[in-house]
Amino acid sequence: MVKVRVKYFGELHDILGIREEEYDVEDATIAELLLKYIPDRHAGVADKWRETVFATVRGEVAINKDGMPILKNHFILVSGKSTELNYRLKDGDEIAILPPVGGGNAK
Amino acid sequence: MKVKISDKLDDLNSLLNEIKETSTDIGAIIIFVGSVRGLGRDGERVLRLEYEAYEGVVEKTLEKIISDLKDKYGIIDAIVEHKIGPAHVGEDTVYALVASRHREEGFKSLIELIERLKHEVPIWKREVTEKGSYWIKST
Numbered sequence: 001m002v003k004v005r006v007k008y009f010g011e012l013h014d015i016l017g018i019r020e021e022e023y024d025v026e027d028a029t030i031a032e033l034l035l036k037y038i039p040d041r042h043a044g045v046a047d048k049w050r051e052t053v054f055a056t057v058r059g060e061v062a063i064n065k066d067g068m069p070i071l072k073n074h075f076i077l078v079s080g081k082s083t084e085l086n087y088r089l090k091d092g093d094e095i096a097i098l099p100p101v102g103g104g105n106a107k
Numbered sequence: 108m109k110v111k112i113s114d115k116l117d118d119l120n121s122l123l124n125e126i127k128e129t130s131t132d133i134g135a136i137i138i139f140v141g142s143v144r145g146l147g148r149d150g151e152r153v154l155r156l157e158y159e160a161y162e163g164v165v166e167k168t169l170e171k172i173i174s175d176l177k178d179k180y181g182i183i184d185a186i187v188e189h190k191i192g193p194a195h196v197g198e199d200t201v202y203a204l205v206a207s208r209h210r211e212e213g214f215k216s217l218i219e220l221i222e223r224l225k226h227e228v229p230i231w232k233r234e235v236t237e238k239g240s241y242w243i244k245s246t
Contacts (some may be wrong), residue, residue, distance in 0.1 A: 010231035013241045076128060080164050096161055098229050100244045 001026055002091040006038070015049055016042050018047040030076055030095065031069055031085040036060065073100045084088070109143050110169040112160050112230070114192040119202055123185050126206045129184040135210040139219045139246045141201030151236040155246055159201065161229035165189070172223045176205075180212040185220065189230060 006022045016038075023037050036054060041045035054072040055062040062070045068085050076083050077096040089095070111127070119140070124176070126136060147153050173185045183206045190200040203220055207213035224230075232243045 007161070008157060010189065010227065010233075014242075073195070077164065079162075080167065096164070096229075101226065101229055101231060107135065 002093075003033070004080050004089050004091075004093045004095055006033070007094065007096040010048075011052065012097055013098055015052060025089055028089050029085065029094070030083065030087050030089065033089065033095065034085070034097070035069060046049070050054055052099075074098060108170060108173050109188075110166050110173070110188045111188045112162060112165050112191050114191055116188050116191065116199055116202055118215050119199075122202055126184055126186050129206060132208055133183055133206045134208050135165070135214040137205045137207075137210070139201065139203040139217055139221055140199055141203075141221075142199050143196050145196045146156070147234055147236045148232045151238045153238060154194070154198055154235045156194045156200065157235060157240075158189070158194065158209065159231050159233075159235040160189070163208070164229050165181045168228045169224070172220060172227070176216045176220060179219075180207070180216045182207040182212055182216045185216070187224065188232055189224075189228075189232070 001024050003022055005022050008016055008018065013019045017101050023033065025033060025037060028037065039049050042049060044081060050056065050061055053072060053074050055072045059080050066069050071085070075098040076085065077098065078087060119138070123136065123138070125134060143153065143156050145153055169187050173187070176185065178181055185206065186202070186204045188202045194200045201224070203217060203224070205213050205217045205220065209214065234241050234243050
């Protein structure tokens with residue numbers, strides 16, 4: 001069992017109503033954290049979570065040819081470094097789920 | 108090089124003096140000031156913006172961008188400050204200063220710095236208008 005801290009930004013903390021929280025996970029990847037642990041804990045907004053974070057096809061999370069879910073313009077950092085969804089979580093990891101960053105218009 | 112995110116930006120003149128003192132080789136200082144516009148994307152009246160940031164990562168990302176610009180254009184130095192928290196119409200939200208030997212590389216660097224700031228640096232902006240509030244995405 002490993003303990004990880006998850007941080008939410010922008011519209012994600014609006015959806016979940018929380019900016020960060022901890023999870024105890026059993027030999028899990030980031031994909032499993034995003035697809036199972038987080039929506040299970042926040043069951044009331046699980047559909048909204050999936051639709052916001054992942055690309056979906058007819059309401060189902062889209063999967064790539066490697067069997068990994070496809071993020072919808074979101075990025076994942078683990079302890080400040082960009083990371084793939086198949087990363088296996090380690091004790092003490094800080095996972096930040098980043099929505100598209102928002103700037104001003106150039107024109 | 109200096110980067111900072113804060114709920115209160117430093118005085119712009121003090122930043123200008125600070126970057127001037129970096130080197131006697133400086134021949135141009137180009138400054139960008141971002142401020143809160145009173146009209147939203149759909150023409151509605153803006154009440155305020157609310158910025159939030161992934162602190163720590165913002166600073167590292169900005170330092171990397173400035174370092175890249177030094178390598179690419181040979182600029183002498185840069186300072187970037189970005190506001191977090193609420194910002195009202197007319198309030199300054201970004202100061203970016205680039206010091207270079209000549210104006211050409213300064214202008215190019217500043218444009219690239221701001222574009223990368225808007226697209227790569229983990230800062231999010233919520234626009235609060237008279238009709239509601241929205242998270243803004245880069246375009």
